[in-house]
Structures are given as structure tokens and as C-alpha cells.
Amino acid sequence: MKRLLLVSCLLLLLGSCIKDAPKNPEADITSFSIDPKQLTGDTFIDQANGKILLYLTKEAYEQGVVPTITVSKNAKIYPSSGEKINFNTTGQITYTVTAERPENKKNYVIQVINVGDWSFEFEKWGQNDNDKWEYPIEDDLSTVWSSGNEGVAISGVAKDPLAYPTRSTTDGYMGTRAAEMVTIKGTALSAFVGIYLYAGSLYIGNFNPSVVLTQPLAATEFGEPYVGLPGRFTGYYKYVPGANYQDENQNIIPGRTDECTIYAVLFEGTQRLNGTNILTSDRVVAKAVLNDGSMKSAFTKFDIPFVYRQGWTAQAGTKMMMAIVTSSSKEGDHYRGALGSRLVVDHLAVIPK
Template identity: 55%
Template sequence: MRKHCAALTAFLLLFQSCIKKAPLNPEADIETFTVDPALLTSNVFIDQSNRRIMLHLQASAYNSGIAPVLKLSGGATVVPASGDSIFPKKGPVQYVVTPQNGEGKKTYTVQVVNVGNWSFNFENWGINATDKYEYTLEADNSTIWSSGNPGLALSGFPKQPEAYPTHSTPEGYQGKGAEMITLKGTPLSELVGIRLIAGSLFLGNFNTSAVFVNPLAATEFGQPYVGRPARFTGYYKYTPGAAFQDQNGNIIAGQQDKCSVYAVLFKGPEHLDGTNILTSDRVLASAVLTNGAASSTFLKFDIPFTYLSNVPLPEDLRMTIVASSSSEGDHYRGAIGSKLVVDSLRIIPQ
């Protein structure tokens, strides 16, 4: 009996010794990186080979930060901690993972591949409570597009959506679309020499405080963009008005109105505006619909971005898309009645 007890004791001691000597986990991986799906435009991808965490964020998430939840290798710890808020907009974010055994730390870098959903179908619209003009909404009800409507509300336009030059139409390429019409100026606008008003739509903001001082500067173009765009695609149809007129209201015989549709990538953080969107030395690349020809049915366009140089892009980028029912509408030239409809616009990254 004593021999059995001694043998059992020896076995237990040996077993305990084996447990004590079991090595601690040397792995230091971020196995999952979970972000609220409402803040993403595509799935998170972890590139384990290069230790990169690649994110496609909604613009609101890029601006206000995210609080990812991480799953790590067994026993590992991480800084910043799982659940802590991070702010990729302010600069590179790195996670340092320490394995259970304390040796061989790994550093993962968060890379924002893109900001926002750069596909625009114009299905959702809101109506300004006071002036009753329409504005396009994203799926999360955010507003990243603007138009000249807020400024025109100050110049005596009737307070009804269809009276403004930019509004929704049920006759888009698929479902609703964005419609722009060139209209005759109001009595108030004509007092300051504006006899023609083109419909316009653009990514950015409209600064109503500048509308009577410097109207072209009121269009503040650009939203944050990350990455390198390859192509600008979409659908448009266009009917030019009957008679082209100059800024003084004189009819120019033989000249036909054209629409304007283009995308511009430029260096941030400041906006560009109607005075310099195509001429500023901060412009890095553009994709321009060159013909703007008349078509009673939708035409597809697929335009590659033309880069002005081969130098690496800066970190702080802005992208705008601009559409107008009269290509010279920024100088109050065009044809009253010109109508442009755009739909299914896309910025496709490289």
C-alpha cells in the first residue's frame, strides 16, 4: 500500500512539474478586428503578412472615430486596448500586441483604404423645412452633397421643391435621379446682373454668407478621400435649351448649351471653390466628361482620372464631383430650359 501511495505521489509531483513547465503562448496576433457595421462601407481585412488592418469607413466614422473590439491570441495583451476609441483622421494608428510570454511583440498599422461610400444613386432626398428646396441624403441620412439651392432661396425663389433648379426626379437611370435645370433669374438676382441660373450639384458645402459678395466662392468643393481613384463612372442624359445667351441676356446665334460633369481630386484640408476648382495648383487629378452632348436617353460614361504628376499623393486628400445643366453657368451663360439628369455615379479606386 505504501508503495502505491509513494508511486501516486511521485506521479502527481511529476504531473505538477510538467504543468508548471508548460510554455506560455508566444503568439501575438490580432485575430479579429470588429467595428460596428453601420460605420463601414466594406468588410474589415487583416493583412497578417504585412500586419495591416484595412478599413473602409463611412465619412462620419472617419471624422468622429471608432471603437474597435479586438480578439487576440490566447493570453496576449494590446495597446491601445480593445474597445478604446481611435481616430485615424488624426494620423496613423498602431496597435502593439504583446504575447503571453512577453517576447516578440507585433505592431499592426491601421490603414484607412477609403472614406465614405463612393457610389451615389440619389434615392434619398430631404426637404429644407424653411425654404422647401430638396437636398440629397446618404443611406445614413448624412449630407455630403450640396447645390446652389440654398443661395437661390435668398433670391426670391418660390418655396416649393420643383421651383428650384436642382431637385430629385423619378426618371433616373434606376429609380430616382438628380435633375438640374437652367432657369431664368429672379427679379432680385437680375438686380445684381444674374439673368440666368444653372442647376448644379456637387460634393461639398454651400456658404450662403458669400453668395452676394462672391457667388463663385460660395461653392466649397470637396469631401475627405483616402486612396488613389482610377475612374469616374455614371449615367447622364441631357437636353439643351433652345437659345444660348451670354451673361447680359443676349442670344448667341449658332451656339448650343452643354452640360458639365467632372470629378476632381485635390490636396486638402481647405476647400476649393468655383473660382479655382479646375485651375488651382492643389489639383492632383481630374476626370472630365468632355463632350456633354445632348441625349434623350441615358448614356453611360467611364472616365479615367488624369494625374498631373507621378509624385506620391499627400495624406490629406479631398474629392469632389460637380454637375451642372450649363457648362458656363458659373459665368451666367447658357440656355434657359437646359436639363441634365445624373444617376449611379461612382468613384472607382485603383
């Protein structure tokens, strides 16, 4: 009896010492899956801005889709996974995820990307709520352009649009605004990991912050779905290189002058290419590359034909993607260039055959 009482007392003491496990505070959508036959491009979850970007066929848009959604452990989502989304209804479609710790919630807005219009005037711009970097938006308020600004924000720049390498400018060719890219000095934090400059960049696609620290080139995900075949890539630009070209270790390279880069690439499939393979992948079928990246103090028009891969022919049903890439320093993806290099682009367009 004494032993039984002793064991009971020990169990009571242990029970009083064990606390309930803390509730999970995370409220994320971790996957958002739709029947691949209804997609023209892979779905992208923009965690930083609370958006889910959908690339749908015309039929899927008209008939609606039924997504399969997973969320953080023990979180709840409304509308629920498996509930049909209808896009022909008015109003914004928003998912709300409530964490196991119920005071934590996160909203995700569904955004269907328009794949039909490939002319860009850069008249409208949005601003990130937290870090204040700018990004172009289209007339239908969709966002197809990304930049390195989101990665630069991690390095601790001031929360001011002008502190970032990519932003809007009133110094455009036509209209009220254009896109400006400037190669800027890195921060104290970026220097700690060996990054001494950031080139301004603007490209069609998405920025993936989850890999930026381990695979910075893979963080730039290029491409949006494209219907048909392109014939020419046109637009206006001006460019002034910075005074002193430096390598990735801040060594000044005498006699070297910085260059800008502007090109468009057509490739097969629905998965985006990235900074490691955008010009070298065997999925690339056509390129339109500006070969002259030298100084142009006044706006200069370019009209570049797409050069198709020899022997390639379009197959019925093949899904295609298009990327447009621009940067104030041609080798800025390797942190080489000249501080102060400035590129302005305006009225870019992909003209179909």
C-alpha cells in the same frame, strides 16, 4: 451745499434717462475647433440647417473628441465647450445655444460624414424646412451633396421644390429617383443685381451663404475627404440643351448650343477648393472630365479614367479630398447658358485603383 444738491439732482436725472443696453438676441455657434490630427477634413458649420459637419479619423470617431466652441456674445451653450463627445453612444448629439435674450435658442446637430462609400444612387432626398428646396441624402442620413439652391432661395423664388433648378426626379436610369438640374430664369430680385439665369448644379461639398453676395464663385466649396487613390469615374446621364444660348447680359448668341458639365477632381489638403480654382489650383492632382457635354436624349453611360498630374506621387500621410461637380449649363457659374437646359444624372461612382 446748494451746488452739491444740484449735482446730486443732475446725477439722479441722468441715471433715470440711461436705459440698460438691449440683450443680444443671437444664438450662434461661431467656431467649433478640434485637434487637426483628429480630422480628415475641415469642420463646417452649416448655419442655415443647424448642423456641424465633422470629418474625423477612425481613431477620433472611436475615442471621441473634445471640441473648443465659441458662441455669440453672452450666449450659453449646452453641452459646454471642452466637454468630450463620444460617438459610440446611441442617440443624436445636439448642442443648444441660448442667447443672452433667453427666449432665443438654436440647436445644432453633430453629423459625422462617412468617407468610405463613393457610390451615389440618389434614391433618398430631404427638403429644407423653410425654403423647400431638395437635397440628396445618403443611406446613413448624411449629406455630402450641395447645390446652388440655397443661393437661389435668397433671390425670392417660390417655396416649392419644382421652382428650384436642382431637385429629384422619377425619370432616372435605375431605381425610383435621380438628380435633375434645369437652367431657369432669374427672379426680379436677381435681375436687379444683374443675374438673369440660374443653372442647375449638384456637387460634393458645401454652400457658403455668407459670401454669396460678394463672392458668388467662392460660395461653392467643393470636396469631401477621400481615402486612397481613384481609378475611374462612372455614371449615367442624359442631357437636352435649351433652345437659345444667352450670355450674362441676356444677349442671345446665334449658333451657340449649351453644354452640360460633369467631372471629378482629386486634390491635396483638408481645405476645400471653390468655384474660382477647382480646376486650376496647384493642389489638384487628378481629374476625370466628361468631354462630351452635348445632347444625349437617352441615358448614356460614362466611364472616365482619372488623369494624374505628371510627376505626382502619393506621399504617406497626405490627406486628400474629392469633388464631383455637375451642372445643366457648362458656364452657368458665370450666368451663361440656355433657359430650359436639362441634365439628369444617376448612379455616379468613384472606383478606386
